[in-house]
Amino acid sequence: MLNEVDLNAILVTIKLATISTLILLLIGTPIAWWLSKTKFKFKAVFEAIIALPLVLPPTVLGFYLLITLGSNGPVGKFLESIGGSSLAFTFSGLVIGSVIYSMPFVVQPLQNSFSSIGRRPLEIAATLGASPIDRFFTVAVPLARSGFITAGVLGFAHTVGEFGVVLMIGGNIPGETGVISIAIYDHVEAMEYGQAHWLAGGLLILSFLMLMMVYIFNRRFSIMRNSD
């Protein structure tokens, strides 16, 4: 069965995925909204930057994060100069890495569902006296509901499943930066297949259930909208 290190890994993973997902939704929503509305000439540059983690090996991303956040990197130096400490091998560093790594999984579904709303519902709201912020929360958000569900679930699941970035900038400190995916790796290295099975099987089932939820919800939602 699971030992204390494993239980800690599960707790750290859940905490990391929850915090990262919340931050991702907070940051990703305005970015996705802007991308869906803007006619900015160099929009493609921003879209490409956000999509980079989709194609980069996670170790590349983790390497650059380590350089930037470590005590010799620009961010690390700045933090130490104001009395803080470097973010490498800390939980906060892990959160920053996860947010960047999972960004496209949150921004893209949101951007797609904002775009598919079109301008009509927002114009209706404007002629009924709703200010831009009012329109966003009372029209755009409810109409992009399926996008938010997809974004939240994918962001969470993807953060749970990350390995390379965590390995590079997290180290593997039990209770601090030790996550499930690394715990599985350690068990396999140590030939403890039984424990690896528990964790790996758990992740497999969890991921499957979360994805199925997204598909069921999106189908119900699209049937509702297409019946118009």
Added chain:
Amino acid sequence: MIECNLNIRLGNFMLDTNFSIPDKGITVIFGASGSGKTTLLRTIAGLEKTVSGFLKIGDEVWQDGVDFVPPHQRSVGYVFQEQGLFNHLDVRGNLDYGIKRSSAIEEVFRDSILNLLDIKPLFNRAIEELSGGEKQRVSIARALLIKPNILLMDEPLSSLDLKRKEEILPYLDALHDELDIPLIYVTHSPDEVSRLADYLILIDNGKVIGSGKIEDMLTRFDLPISHGVGATSIIEANIVGRDENYELMHLDFSGEIFVVADNRSAIGQTIRLRISARDVSLTKERQSNTSILNIFKAVVDDVVPEGKSQVMIRLKIKDSIILSCITLKSAEMLNIKIGSKVYAQIKSVALLS
């Protein structure tokens, strides 16, 4: 008074408009598809930003080249051509969306609008359960419930089939009678123009080519609308009596009496008649042996050629104006000139409301 002097550039399309219209009654903006009607309406609502120029509704200046009042601060009701309702809310939610954002709307006013458009039976329905006509009724009610200073409608009937149109036109007639705010109505349907318009703006390829009272506009020979097979004129008349034996009504216009089939409207009511130019023939003497009931003394006000074989004639019957289209040969036989005295025989009319 509504004053509008707007220049809009959208890609290669230029809209250049300068007109003023009365601040009550229905003003119809009429023109072909792509002539810029919808863009003009959207501009009045503040939905197009690439606009320079001046717009004043009553006492309020909505834009003057420097200041631009954003759409949510303009007191405007807007009825879109289609897909004008929020699908994520039910009928009640749609109606309440505007009410919540307006200053206190009295219960009495709310009820009067809901009754006028027959909305109460639809209250708890989801939007996808409504027919096209019901959707437009809810759209109109929602726009009116915010007590706007002006109501804008963008081809509200064009997405409906004939049956649904017939279903909703009586509601528009009711609005015409009840509404005390100006309504600007965009359409490309001549039928809707003659039925609804008090005032007409003709737009062609981004330019306003004429604006004025409907009766005058339909009979102005410098405008394309007064030519071709669709040429018609409109007369407003009062019901003054009826002939029960023959099921006929007597209508008074400019002191003359028109006899038409009885449509059961009450005596005293005003009714709008549409007379096609092709249904008006001319004689020099009053005919007595004829099946035509409506024959009036008229004076020729203007004559222009209509193609090679016909002429279009503007006639004055006391203070009213109608059009007559006859062959060039007949016109020469009767020696029709400006000022000629003739008898106009009106073969048929359409009762519009």
